[in-house]
Amino acid sequence: MLTFLQDVTERDALIVVDPQNDFCEGGALAVQGGASIMPLINEIAARFKTVVVSQDWHTPDQISFASNHEGAAPFTQIEVEYGPQMLWPDHCVQGSSGADFHADVAPAVQRAAAIIRKGANPAVDSYSAFFENDHKTSTGLSGLLRGLGAERVFVCGLAYDYCVRFTAEDAVREGFAAVVIEEATRAIAEDTAQAARDSFAALGVVRL
Template sequence: MDDTDDFTAEDVLIVVDPQLDFCPGGRLAVADGDAVMAPIAALAERFRHVVVTQDWHPAGHSSFASSHPGRRAFDVIRLPYGEQVLWPDHCVQGCAGADFHPDVAGAVARAGLILRKGADPAVDSYSAFYENDRATPTGLAGYLRDKGVRRCVLVGLAYDFCVSWSALDARREGFAALVLTGYTRAIAIPAGEGSSVDAAEAAMRTAGVSF
């Protein structure tokens, strides 16, 4: 059976960071990222439960390359909580780039929860469930349990970072997790002998995430 044919009231659609800065023309643009926005809005109509996440960084966030003199975007450094990719300044609170893409407005309107993440200036937050210290919860798991959710269906940006980390943490919290790859796009930066996509997919498969 096609997993997309059997959505139920025990499923939640988690739309990860459908924001202008992650789309072409944005400060951390994901190639073709805007192409998934209208399809995600249509997909949301099939779900009783919808959650949308929103990167919401203060200016000067520790994950910005501009906060580390001599460093460049996509360098990897070690912060107190572990390795951190340094990013171009993006999704700064109150700036236009932090806004949702207009084509995803239908999904945003259906959302029972809009979850802002990455607001702690000292800790990044890829996952919808935990900050990057892997210890500080966002509260999403409890919200979903209260709604009777058993499976998280994940879409949005970017596949190899915020989507994959959210899927891994959904499994960590005991939910089934399904990533709809046609509704995501990846940053795809070099990582070890492969790319960030290879690393993300290997981790998700090990954790029991479905695709």
């Protein structure tokens, strides 16, 4: 099932995207099956020299929270300064239990060379572990990975059709080869999952 791990080298890095309580069953923005992938992520992380974990880290006044827009409903879209923005239920608020990493992924988190917190600016949402949604504000992940000697990144975590997708896309744009480990991620919806697959094909992101 994980035969690709035999080919992992010191030039490879694993990015575990947002393995947080709010994206798992019972959370504010739960992805179906989210908790079930955590043991697999631990197994994968154990084979990588370099592991990075991203963490959604929002303030209560985050622009992407529907609750901050009068009359707006979650899962509708608005226009903001940097373009279209999906509105979400309040989630991963700094210091909340929902923002904490899921307990079952603790071994992978403990292996992390760095935890990349994203989305802390209330005026800009953040999906990618590389850039916030304005596509200008860097998290510093590219420089970190280059400094660690990484040339190829493997991406897993939550959710496939948003934060995993944008992380993989930005990895390619930043000059890394990118691989998405599909069995170690879950999607919010099939239509957006298909859009992610189409984008991966166009950009040369490998799907395992």
